[in-house]
Amino acid sequence: MPELPxxxxxxxxxxxxxxxxxxxxxxxxxxxxxxxxxxxxxxxxLINQPITKVSRRAKYIxxxxxxGFLIIHLGMSGTLRILCDKxxxxxxxxxxxxxxxxxxxxxxxxxxxxxxxxAQTANNVPQLATLGPEPxxxxxxxxxxxxxxxxRRCAVKIFIMNARIVVGxxxxxxxxxxxxxRIHPQHPVNELxxxxxxxLLLAIQEVLTAAxxxxxxxxxxxxxxxxxxGYFSQELKVYHRKGLPCxxxxxxxxxxxxxxxxxxxxPKCQKLP
DNA sequence: CTAGAGGCCTGCCCGC
DNA sequence: TGCGGGCAGGCCTCTA
Numbered sequence: 596m597p598e599l600p601x602x603x604x605x606x607x608x609x610x611x612x613x614x615x616x617x618x619x620x621x622x623x624x625x626x627x628x629x630x631x632x633x634x635x636x637x638x639x640x641l642i643n644q645p646i647t648k649v650s651r652r653a654k655y656i657x658x659x660x661x662x663g664f665l666i667i668h669l670g671m672s673g674t675l676r677i678l679c680d681k682x683x684x685x686x687x688x689x690x691x692x693x694x695x696x697x698x699x700x701x702x703x704x705x706x707x708x709x710x711x712x713x714a715q716t717a718n719n720v721p722q723l724a725t726l727g728p729e730p731x732x733x734x735x736x737x738x739x740x741x742x743x744x745x746x747r748r749c750a751v752k753i754f755i756m757n758a759r760i761v762v763g764x765x766x767x768x769x770x771x772x773x774x775x776x777r778i779h780p781q782h783p784v785n786e787l788x789x790x791x792x793x794x795l796l797l798a799i800q801e802v803l804t805a806a807x808x809x810x811x812x813x814x815x816x817x818x819x820x821x822x823x824x825g826y827f828s829q830e831l832k833v834y835h836r837k838g839l840p841c842x843x844x845x846x847x848x849x850x851x852x853x854x855x856x857x858x859x860x861x862p863k864c865q866k867l868p
Numbered sequence: 869c870t871a872g873a874g875g876c877c878t879g880c881c882c883g884c
Numbered sequence: 885t886g887c888g889g890g891c892a893g894g895c896c897t898c899t900a
Contacts, residue, residue: 671893706877
């Protein structure tokens with residue numbers, strides 16, 4: 596399940612194979628993704644264009660060409676691989692971008708929660724328009740989070756997973772960050788101090804940085820673009836550790852549902868007020 | 869405006 | 885061994 600660190604890892608992995616290549620062909624085998632893939636628009640915008648830049652915004656991968664860009668979201672189960680043109684097709688290989696080098700950027704997504712979009716300018720993409728700041732952006736600090744929280748009463752875990760507030764914090768890293776900051780996932784967000792938000796933001800940044808440095812978290816679905824797994828799963832403190840002793844106090848890790856999502860926490864280290 | 873629920877979709881795991 | 889039910893989960897849409 597690719598979150599921000601996984602997307603960052605994939606971006607770094609594929610970028611050298613894409614930069615300065617010309618897009619020769621766009622193949623859509625199944626257009627039924629999160630939104631219907633617009634094959635003709637993709638072909639019109641992308642074919643015979645050179646790739647000038649590969650970047651990331653939230654969990655969207657942006658592949659820039661002079662006339663616009665290709666936008667890829669991996670959803671829950673999407674993977675991107677760089678392959679040579681003779682590689683045989685597997686089930687769920689929905690999309691190919693054929694490069695002048697002869698390599699193919701191939702998108703595979705069993706659950707089809709991902710997206711393939713294209714646009715002339717970033718302003719034309721509704722999915723990008725409402726996104727909050729990146730967690731590493733200068734614009735964001737504990738004060739920013741604290742201010743937005745005053746108007747709300749939701750659980751802090753829901754708040755930090757809301758992409759309008761801050762992007763890139765998915766379920767795994769929300770759990771890990773809250774544990775690291777010693778905040779209960781259900782703590783009402785308007786009752787947290789600015790100091791607590793400072794700790795929380797720092798925890799989010801530390802957890803994401805550590806995950807990027809280990810190449811992401813491999814649970815069931817995630818492999819890097821070269822097919823190697825990520826190693827961050829070995830560093831998880833609470834996620835998928837139900838009943839196992841807390842690394843800080845030995846209390847068994849507990850689970851609950853917060854916003855219909857699996858939530859892991861230490862009942863002793865992360866207390867409600 | 870916000871919060872909460874529903875839906876998309878397939879692979880995997882578990883129990884019978 | 886095979887089959888069905890439940891679950892996972894990002895993110896959008898709908899309802900209250």
